[in-house]
Amino acid sequence: MTDPRTQVVADGYDTIGETFVAWRDRIVGDPRREWEDELTSRLPDGGRVLELGCGAGVPDTQRLAARFRVTGVDISPRQVERARAAVPEAEFVCADFTALELEPGSFDAVVAFYSFNNVPRELLAGLFARIRAWLTPGGLFMTALGTSDTEGWVGEWLGAPMFFSSFPPVTNTRLLREAGFELLRDAVVTFEEPEGPANFQWILGRR
Ligand SMILES: C[S@@+](CC[C@H](N)C(=O)[O-])C[C@H]1O[C@@H](n2cnc3c(N)ncnc32)[C@H](O)[C@@H]1O
Numbered sequence: 001m002t003d004p005r006t007q008v009v010a011d012g013y014d015t016i017g018e019t020f021v022a023w024r025d026r027i028v029g030d031p032r033r034e035w036e037d038e039l040t041s042r043l044p045d046g047g048r049v050l051e052l053g054c055g056a057g058v059p060d061t062q063r064l065a066a067r068f069r070v071t072g073v074d075i076s077p078r079q080v081e082r083a084r085a086a087v088p089e090a091e092f093v094c095a096d097f098t099a100l101e102l103e104p105g106s107f108d109a110v111v112a113f114y115s116f117n118n119v120p121r122e123l124l125a126g127l128f129a130r131i132r133a134w135l136t137p138g139g140l141f142m143t144a145l146g147t148s149d150t151e152g153w154v155g156e157w158l159g160a161p162m163f164f165s166s167f168p169p170v171t172n173t174r175l176l177r178e179a180g181f182e183l184l185r186d187a188v189v190t191f192e193e194p195e196g197p198a199n200f201q202w203i204l205g206r207r
Contacts, residue, residue, distance in 0.1 A: 002075075002096055003096075003098075003120060005120050005152065005154070005163045005165070006075060006096055006098070006118075006119075006120070006163070008154060008161050008162065008163045009075060009076075009118045009162065009163050010075040010076050010077075010096075011076075011160070011161070012076075012157070012160040012161055012162040012163075013055070013074070013075075013076035013078070013079050014076045014077060014078040014079070015159065015160040016157075016158045016159055016160045016162075017055070017056055017076070017078050017079050017082055019158045019159055020055070020056075020158055021055075021056060021058070023158055023193075023194060026193075026194045027191060027192065027193055027194070028191065028192040029190075029191035029192055030191050031189045031191065031202065032060065032113055032144070035142060035144075035185075035202050035204065036060060036063065036064075036111070036142070038142075038185070038204060039109060039111065039140055039142045039204060040064070040067065040068075042140060043067075043068065043108055043109055043140070044108070045067055045068070046067075046068065046069060047068050047069070047108035047109065048068065048069045048071075048106065048107045048108050048109075049064050049068040049069065049070045049071070049107065049108065049109045049110075049111060050070075050071050050073070050102070050107045050109070050110045050111070050134060051064065051070060051071070051072045051073065051110075051111050051112070051113075052073050052097040052110065052111070052112040052115055052116075052131075053073070053074055053097065053112050053113070053114070053115020053116070053118070054072030054073060054074050054079075054083055054092070055074060055076075055079050055082075055083065055115075056079055056082035056083055056086060057072060057082060057083030057084075057086040057087040057090070057092075058086050058087075060111070060113050061083060061086070061087050061090055062086060062087050064090075064111070065087050065089050065090040068108075068109075070087070070089075070090040070091070071090070071091045071092070071093065071107075072087070072090055072091070072092045072093070073092070073093045073094075073095055073097045073100060074092070074094060075094065075095065075096050075097070076094075077094050080092050080093075080094040097115075097127070098119060098123045098126070098127050100130075102130075102134050103134075104133045104134065105133075105134070105135065105136050105137070106134060106136075107134050107135055107136065107139060108135070108136055108139050108140070109135070109139060109140040109141070109142065110131045110134060110135060110139070110140075110141045110142075111141075111142045111143065112142075112143040112144070113143075113144055114144050114200065116143055116144075116145050116146065116166075117145065117146030117164050117165065117166045117200075118162075118163060118164060118165075119165060120152065120163075120165050121150075121151065121152075121165040121166055121167050124167065124172075124175055125175045125178065125179065128175055128176055128179035128181070129179045129180075131179075132179050132180050132181060132207050135207040136207070137207060138206060138207060139206070139207045140184075140204065140205070140206055140207075141181060141203070141204075141205040141206070141207070142202075142203065142204050142205075143202075143203050144189075144200040144201065144202050144203075145166065145167075145169075145172045145200065145201040145202075145203065146164065146165070146166025146167075146200065146201075147166060147168060147169050147172075147188055147199045147200060147201050148166050148168070148199075149166075149167065149168050150164060150165055150166050151165060152164075152165045153165070169186075169188055169201045172201050172203070173186055173201075176203060176205055180207070181203075181205035181206065181207065182205060182206045182207075183203065183204070183205050184204045184205065184206055185202065185203065185204040186201070186202075186203055186204075187201070187202050188200070188201050188202075189201075189202055
């Protein structure tokens with residue numbers, strides 16, 4: 001049974017998928033491309049990449065799928081439909097990635113762009129451990145984590161109820177190290193969302 005907080009996220013993105021993309025395209029200074037390039041410069045062509053919280057598959061899944069064998073996971077059925085249409089060459093799974101069972105050692109990289117701040121924060125430690133297990137030895141993990149000390153927030157966001165949760169950076173870093181990741185890069189980056197400045201903690205880790 002899906003956690004009710006996660007169900008809010010699934011229903012929310014079903015409703016706001018297009019609004020979210022329009023909102024995201026108004027962000028100024030999003031560092032996702034720079035971090036993605038850093039990751040992909042370390043991967044062989046044709047490598048296996050798992051994307052958690054792939055949303056509608058643009059632009060990241062699409063770019064990744066041009067070079068790698070990509071599996072995208074999202075809990076919102078409408079987002080997965082959009083992603084399948086936008087990136088037919090990738091494989092997609094509609095599932096809660098905190099409860100996903102995957103073959104150990106089966107991906108060269110796991111990426112998650114802005115999806116872990118929708119996860120109840122007490123699940124992050126277990127999720128990081130699972131991600132590490134899904135990676136090949138030396139495999140890479142890249143993500144952008146929330147930075148506020150928020151156990152749980154539910155409210156209206158972009159026109160639908162949404163759930164957010166996150167730890168401060170010092171806790172995120174500790175949990176990643178405890179899960180066994182070597183942190184190659186760990187930086188809090190500020191950029192401008194349409195409503196004002198936002199901080200995310202970008203991580204590039206290695207199994
Ligand atoms: C803020 S959107 C980001 C979408 C895309 N990665 C991007 O950067 O544009 C977060 C996405 O993560 C998905 N998501 C959040 N929690 C999830 C979970 N537990 N399992 C699967 N998908 C989840 C949501 O459905 C949503 O599509």
